[in-house]
Amino acid sequence: MTNDDFVPAHAGGEDPTTDACSHAEAILRVQDVSKVYTSGDTEVHAVANATMAVDQGEFVALLGPSGSGKTTLISMIGGLLSPTGGTITLAGTDVASLSKKELTRFRAERVGFVFQSANLVPFLTARENLLYVSTLQKRIGRKEAHARADQLLEELGLAQRAKNVPEQLSGGERQRVAIGRALMNDPDLILVDEPTAALDTKLGRQVVELLAREIKQRGKTGIMVTHDLRMVQYTDRVFEILDGHLTHVEQPSALAH
Amino acid sequence: MMLALNEIRRGLGRFVSIIGALSLITFLVLTLSALADGLFFGATGAVRSTNASAYAFSSDAKGSLIRSTMTPEQVREVEDAPGVTKASGVGVLLTAGRGPSEEYDLAIFGVDPAGAGVPTNLSEGRLPADDSEAAVDESLGAGIGDTLTVGKESVEVVGITRDSSYQLQPTVWTTLQTWRSMRNDVRPEFTGVEDDVNAVAIEGSPQGEIPGVTVLSAQDTGLAIPGVEQQASTLNSIIYTTLAVAALVVALFFALIVLEKRELFAALKALGTPTRKLGAGVVLQAVIASAIGVVVGAIASRALGAVVPDTVPTLFRTETLISIAIFVLVAGVVGAAFSLRRIARIDPATAIGGTL
Numbered sequence: 001m002t003n004d005d006f007v008p009a010h011a012g013g014e015d016p017t018t019d020a021c022s023h024a025e026a027i028l029r030v031q032d033v034s035k036v037y038t039s040g041d042t043e044v045h046a047v048a049n050a051t052m053a054v055d056q057g058e059f060v061a062l063l064g065p066s067g068s069g070k071t072t073l074i075s076m077i078g079g080l081l082s083p084t085g086g087t088i089t090l091a092g093t094d095v096a097s098l099s100k101k102e103l104t105r106f107r108a109e110r111v112g113f114v115f116q117s118a119n120l121v122p123f124l125t126a127r128e129n130l131l132y133v134s135t136l137q138k139r140i141g142r143k144e145a146h147a148r149a150d151q152l153l154e155e156l157g158l159a160q161r162a163k164n165v166p167e168q169l170s171g172g173e174r175q176r177v178a179i180g181r182a183l184m185n186d187p188d189l190i191l192v193d194e195p196t197a198a199l200d201t202k203l204g205r206q207v208v209e210l211l212a213r214e215i216k217q218r219g220k221t222g223i224m225v226t227h228d229l230r231m232v233q234y235t236d237r238v239f240e241i242l243d244g245h246l247t248h249v250e251q252p253s254a255l256a257h
Numbered sequence: 258m259m260l261a262l263n264e265i266r267r268g269l270g271r272f273v274s275i276i277g278a279l280s281l282i283t284f285l286v287l288t289l290s291a292l293a294d295g296l297f298f299g300a301t302g303a304v305r306s307t308n309a310s311a312y313a314f315s316s317d318a319k320g321s322l323i324r325s326t327m328t329p330e331q332v333r334e335v336e337d338a339p340g341v342t343k344a345s346g347v348g349v350l351l352t353a354g355r356g357p358s359e360e361y362d363l364a365i366f367g368v369d370p371a372g373a374g375v376p377t378n379l380s381e382g383r384l385p386a387d388d389s390e391a392a393v394d395e396s397l398g399a400g401i402g403d404t405l406t407v408g409k410e411s412v413e414v415v416g417i418t419r420d421s422s423y424q425l426q427p428t429v430w431t432t433l434q435t436w437r438s439m440r441n442d443v444r445p446e447f448t449g450v451e452d453d454v455n456a457v458a459i460e461g462s463p464q465g466e467i468p469g470v471t472v473l474s475a476q477d478t479g480l481a482i483p484g485v486e487q488q489a490s491t492l493n494s495i496i497y498t499t500l501a502v503a504a505l506v507v508a509l510f511f512a513l514i515v516l517e518k519r520e521l522f523a524a525l526k527a528l529g530t531p532t533r534k535l536g537a538g539v540v541l542q543a544v545i546a547s548a549i550g551v552v553v554g555a556i557a558s559r560a561l562g563a564v565v566p567d568t569v570p571t572l573f574r575t576e577t578l579i580s581i582a583i584f585v586l587v588a589g590v591v592g593a594a595f596s597l598r599r600i601a602r603i604d605p606a607t608a609i610g611g612t613l
Binding site (some may be wrong): 074107133 | 259264265266267268397406520521524525526527528530531605606608609610
C-alpha cells in the first residue's frame with residue numbers, strides 16, 4: 001500500500017473544536033463526550049472529551065488501532081452505551097437524555113448498523129432480514145416496507161438472492177444484505193463497524209464502495225470504523241482516535257506504520 | 258413472532274429434541290394418569306356412582322366398608338338423624354361366584370333397591386325387583402338373563418351397570434336378603450349377627466354426631482377404600498415430579514438456545530429489538546414445542562391404551578387430558594421463563610467491536 005491510496009475527498013486539519021462549530025448544519029454533534037470505566041480504584045478513560053460534527057450526506061471514517069476507544073465512541077453515538085460526560089445530538093435529539101426504552105426505539109428508527117460479521121438472522125431470508133427491522137419501527141408502513149425491501153435488494157444486486165437464507169449467500173452478499181438492512185428504516189445515521197473484517201480486499205472494497213454510494217445517493221450520514229487505510233479513500237473525512245483522544249486528521253498517522 | 262416462528266419452521270431439526278422430550282413426558286404422564294384414573298375409578302365406582310351422598314360406618318372401622326358393622330339400632334339412629342332424607346343398610350361381600358361359563362371374583366353389594374346406595378349408571382335393564390335378581394357391573398362381562406351362583410344362592414342378571422366396580426372387582430347388586438344368604442353360606446362365622454349390615458348409605462346431608470358412628474362423604478368413602486388414597490398419592494407425586502422435569506428440560510433447552518444465540522440477540526437488540534419481543538419469542542417457541550409434544554404424546558398414549566389388555570385398569574378421560582395438556586404447557590412456559598433473565602442481561606453494545 002502506498003500513500004496514493006489515501007485520497008481524502010475533503011481535506012481539513014482544523015482543531016476538532018472549531019471544526020464542530022463550523023458545521024452549522026451538522027446532523028450529528030458530539031460535544032466533549034467521555035466514557036470512563038472504573039475497575040477497582042483505577043479509572044480507564046476509554047474516550048476523553050471527544051468532539052466532532054458530521055454533516056448530512058457525509059461519510060466519515062473513524063480510524064484507530066484496537067483498544068483506542070473507537071468502538072466505545074461509535075457505541076455511544078449509536079445509543080448502545082451512555083457517555084459519562086458530554087452530549088451527543090443526532091438531528092436534534094439529545095441521545096444521552098433518552099431512556100433505555102427510548103434508546104431501543106431510537107436505534108430502530110434513527111440509526112442503521114452494519115456489523116463486523118454481517119450478523120444476519122440465520123433463519124430469515126435476505127428479504128425477511130430487511131423486513132424484520134421494519135417491524136421494529138412505526139414510520140414506514142407494511143406495504144411501503146415491502147416495496148422498499150425489494151427496491152433495496154435490487155439496488156444492492158441481490159434481487160436473485162432475496163429468498164436465500166444467509167447460509168446460502170457469500171460473505172460479500174451477506175454484507176450487502178446487512179447494508180440493505182441498515183438502510184431499511186431510512187435512518188438519519190449509518191454506523192459501520194469494520195465492514196471488511198470478514199472479507200478479502202477485493203470484496204471489502206466493493207462493499208465499502210457500495211456503502212459509500214448508497215449513503216451519498218440517499219443523502220445519508222455515515223460513520224465507518226476501520227483500521228484499514230485502504231478504505232478511507234471512499235470517505236469524505238477521516239477522524240482518528242488514539243488512547244481515547246479523537247482528532248480530525250488530514251494524513252492519518254497510522255499510515256506511517 | 259416472525260423470528261420465533263421462522264426459526265422453528267426453518268430449523269425444525271433443532272427443536273426435534275425438545276419436542277421429542279415433551280412428547281415422551283406427555284406420553285408418560287398421560288399413561289400414568291390413565292392408570293391412576295383407572296385404579297381410582299375401578300376401586301371406588303361402587304360408592305361413587307350411587308345415589309348416596311354419604312356413608313355411615315361404625316367408628317372403629319376407619320371408613321372401611323368391609324371392616325364396619327352396623328347394628329339395626331345404629332341404622333335407625335342414622336335414619337333419624339337430622340338432614341338425612343333416606344338411609345339404607347349396605348352389605349358387602351368379597352367372594353367368588355360362578356357364571357354360565359366361568360368363575361369370577363365378585364363384590365356382592367346388598368342394597369335396598371328403593372333406598373339409598375343403589376347404582377345410578379344403569380346402561381341396560383333395571384335394578385333387582387326381588388331376592389332372585391341382580392344387576393351386575395359391565396366389567397363382569399355377563400349378559401341379561403345369565404345366572405350367577407354364590408354358595409347355594411343363585412340370582413338372575415336383570416340389569417347392567419357402568420362404573421360401579423369395587424376394588425377393581427365387578428359388583429353384583431342384590432337385595433340385602435340375598436346378600437345375607439350368600440354371606441352366611443360362604444362365611445358361616447357371621448351366624449348370630451345376621452341382622453347387621455356393613456354400612457349405611459345416606460341421601461341428604463346429615464347433621465350432628467351419632468355416638469359410635471362415623472359419617473364420610475361418598476368421595477371420602479372412596480378414598481378410604483384400602484390402597485386408593487395411597488395409590489393416588491403415589492401416582493400423582495410421580496406425575497407432578499415428571500411435570501417438574503418437563504419444566505426443567507424446557508429450561509435447559511432454552512438456556513442452551515439462548516446461549517447459542519447471544520451474539521444474534523445482541524445484534525438484534527442493537528438493531529432496536531426490545532428485550533420483551535425476544536422474550537416473547539422464546540416463550541412462544543416453548544408453547545409451540547409443548548403443544549406439539551402434547552398432541553404427539555396424547556396420540557401415543559391413546560394408541561398404547563388401545564392395545565393394553567383389559568386386565569390393566571386404564572381409563573382415558575378427556576378431563577385428565579385437558580388438565581395434563583394445560584400442565585405441560587405451563588411447564589413449558591415456566592421453563593422458558595428461566596431464560597428471560599438471561600436474555601435481558603445480553604448487552605446490545607457487545608454487537609459492536611466484534612470480538613465475540
